[in-house]
Amino acid sequence: MGVTKSYHFTELQNELASLLKAIAHPARIAIIQHLLKVESCICSAIVDEIPLAQPTISQHLKELKNAGLIKGTIEGNSICYCLNEQGFNKIKGFLEIVSSHLESQKKQCC
Amino acid sequence: MGVTKSYHFTELQNELASLLKAIAHPARIAIIQHLLKVESCICSAIVDEIPLAQPTISQHLKELKNAGLIKGTIEGNSICYCLNEQGFNKIKGFLEIVSSHLESQKKQCC
DNA sequence: ATTTTATATTGCAATATTACGATATAGTTT
DNA sequence: AAACTATATCGTAATATTGCAATATAAAAT
Numbered sequence A, B: 001m002g003v004t005k006s007y008h009f010t011e012l013q014n015e016l017a018s019l020l021k022a023i024a025h026p027a028r029i030a031i032i033q034h035l036l037k038v039e040s041c042i043c044s045a046i047v048d049e050i051p052l053a054q055p056t057i058s059q060h061l062k063e064l065k066n067a068g069l070i071k072g073t074i075e076g077n078s079i080c081y082c083l084n085e086q087g088f089n090k091i092k093g094f095l096e097i098v099s100s101h102l103e104s105q106k107k108q109c110c
Numbered sequence C: 001a002t003t004t005t006a007t008a009t010t011g012c013a014a015t016a017t018t019a020c021g022a023t024a025t026a027g028t029t030t
Numbered sequence D: 001a002a003a004c005t006a007t008a009t010c011g012t013a014a015t016a017t018t019g020c021a022a023t024a025t026a027a028a029a030t
Helices: A011-023 A028-035 A052-068 A087-102 B011-023 B026-037 B054-067 B085-104
Strands: A070-075 A078-083 B070-075 B078-083
Touching: A011 A028, A011 B011, A011 B026, A028 A052, A028 A070, A028 A078, A028 A087, A028 B011, A028 B085, A052 A070, A087 B026, A087 B054, A087 B085, B011 B026, B011 B054, B011 B085, B026 B054, B026 B070, B026 B078, B054 B078
Parallel strands: none
Antiparallel strands: A070 A078, B070 B078
16 A cells, blocks of 8 residues: 555654654765764755755755754755754664663574 | 665665665564564564554565564474664664764754 | 464555656845 | 856656555464
8 A cells, every 4th residue: 555554653663763764765874974074064065975966865855854864054045954963862762772672682582 | 766776875875774764664663672572582473463464564574684683583383583683783883973973063053 | 184373475556755857946146 | 137056846757665465385283
C-alpha cells in the first residue's frame, strides 16, 4: 500500500523514524557534513557543493528543516542554514540507549 | 525519477544513508526496541508483538538484516534474531562526530 | 506420513520519494 | 524600474517503499 501504519506505533517511535528518515539520504548527509565543516553557517553554496539541481537541493533542505535537523534564517537575498542541535540529540539519545543495552548484554546469542 | 543518484556521493555517505534508512521506520524501531528489551534474543514472537501481518514483519526483518543491524540464526523450527552491534556503532560514530562538532561551535548563527 | 508451526517469497495495489525543468517570489544591484 | 541573484514551489516522470493475501518451504509434532 505504500503508507506506513503509524497509528500502530508510539509517538516516540514515529518521531524517531521521521528524524532518521530525514537523514537517510546521501545528499542530506552530504549537506549535514558540509554544514559541519564550514562552521559558520555559510548559506546555500550547498548548491555549488553538491552535484544536484537547485530545486532538488532546495527540497532536501526543506525536509531537513521540517524534521528539525537544520535551521534557516533569511539574510538579505540569501538564506543561512545551520544545524539544529536538538534534532540530532534526539537521535543520539536513542542510539546511546541501544549501545548501553548492547554493552551490558554479556551473552551474544547469534 | 525516484532513484537516488548515489554515484555522486562517497561510499561512507551512501553506507550511512542505507543504515539510517533501515532504522527509519516505526515498525523497525519497534523491532529494535523489542530485541533490546528481551535481552536474550527471543525469536519472532515479534510477530505477536507488532500489529502487522507476518509477511510484513518478515520483510522488515529482512531489511534490518541486509543493512547489518540484526543477525538471525536458525534454531530448529524457528529463527533467533538479535541486534548486531557493528551496524549501530557506525551510526553512533557519525552522530558523535556531529555532536562534538556542534558543541565546539560556540557561536550559533540561526 | 500427515498435520502443525514458523518463516520466507511472490505478486500486486496504494502511496511515497527522488529528481528536475519551468516558473514564481523576493531581495539586490545597476 | 530593469536586470540580476538566490531560493522556493509546481508539475510530472521514474522509481522505491509499504503492506498484505496467497503460497512456498522446512522443521516439529502427532
